Amino acid sequence: MQISVIIPVYNAAEFLEKAVDSALQFNEVQEIVLIEDKSTDNSLEVCQKLIVKDSRIKLYQHADKGNHGAGASRNLGLEKANCEFISFLDADDYYLSNRFEAEKEIFKEAKIEGVFGAIGIEYLTEKGKEEFQSKFKNISLTTVNFPAEGETVLKGLLGLTPTVFGTFFHLNALTIRKSALVKNNLCFNENLRVHQDSDFITKLAYHCYLKSGIIDKAIAIRGVHDNNRITKIIRYSxxxxxxxxxxxxxxxxxxxxxxxxxxxxxxxxxxxxxxxxxxxxxxxxxxxxxxxxxxxxxxxxxxxxxxxxxx
Known part of the structure; x- marks a missing residue:
């Protein structure tokens, strides 16, 4: 496998190097595509130091050097990525050593166009922990409840399976054939500043043949801290x-x-x-x-x- 890892970067200077290092550990990762989205901290400087560290790390910004959001940044990453397979990683998260174990076997089957797994949680601040647990209780694993593939994935994500499928799987745990994205003209909705990942995953589950990989243990870790947007909004507000x-x-x-x-x-x-x-x-x-x-x-x-x- 030859994999491009796309990392949108916005105000993640504190976490970025760990994220990048976690992707560099894999021989399958041929390039890491950093899309710097006009951060207000020193993320750009961190990116510039990282591209000197390893030739696999590449840095891009939007044409106007402006801030366009995670969806637009991931789309730019898809445009720049050169490998057969695409994976995503948030700049404040990181991969575990088993990240591509299932993928190496599952993608041998030609009809499989995408593989997804489970991610765990690391609490980086006490305030972030309190906010996350107040909204999501004590969930330690973002995953699905049973193995699935094909149309079952779409119906599961929409809550239409007899057994509750589980939460949306996270982009950090998704690997997709770039050819499948090109064939189906799939990209992120840039008008959505939040939930563009949920939108993309649902559409992906319809247009592409997805299959679950490792779902009973984490293959990546989400960093939970004070500035996670997902925990800031009160439900039904x-x-x-x-x-x-x-x-x-x-x-x-x-x-x-x-x-x-x-x-x-x-x-x-x-x-x-x-x-x-x-x-x-x-x-x-x-x-x-x-x-x-x-x-x-x-x-x-x-x-x-x-x-x-x-x-």
Whole structure:
């Protein structure tokens, strides 16, 4: 395997070298693509020192040297990456020594276009730990609950499998054939400043044949600290609902132009509608009704819904 590791860099000077070193340990990693996104700390200087350290490390910035977000930075990384396989790594996280063990075997099967695994957690600050655990309880592993491949992955991510599939697998634990991304014209939605990873993974699970790798133990570690954006938003707050609405609108617009299974279209539509209604009315009562409708679609019988599903 020849792998390009894409690392978007924004205000991660404190963590970046550890992330890069964790990728350099693998002979399969032929290049590490750093995309510096106009950090306000000294991340750019750290990047410039790292590219001298190893010829596999390459540094890029956006054409205007501006800040464009993680989605745009990953897209630039995809444009610059030269290897057959693509992996991602957040600048404040790191790979473990078993990161590509499953991939080396699974990708021998030609139909497999992507492999995903589990990531663990390292608490870097006490405040970060408190915020993370208040939102996600005491979750030690971000993973799925059972091995899956093909359409089961898509349905699992949308909560449509008989057994709960689990959380979204993290980009840190995903490896994908670049040819599959090119063939399906897949990239990150740059209009989403958050949740662009969830959007990308859902679309990827439909267009590409994914298979689970190591899901019972971590292959990478997420660093949890004071500045993790994922822990800052209170669930069902106006800001949370706005960000969820943008995610599900992106998925709804996409699903409207692709022949997804009917139950997948229904789930995406109902979730999108619930957040849309919540924002328009500001009434959690109606939002909760639609959340219940997502679990039990038969209770929702609006003409608009059936018009959409039958077209």
């Amino acid at each position: 106006p800001q949370y609902n706005q960000r969820q609405f943008l995610l599900w609108k992106s998925l709804y617009d996409w699903s409207s132009t692709n022949p997804l299974p009917l139950d997948c279209k229904r789930k995406i539509y109902l979730t999108y509608t619930s957040f849309d209604l919540s924002l328009k009315t500001g009434l959690n009562k109606y939002f909760c009704i639609f959340l219940e409708a997502i679990k039990n679609p038969q209770i929702v019988k609006t003409q608009y819904r059936f018009t959409y599903l039958n077209r």
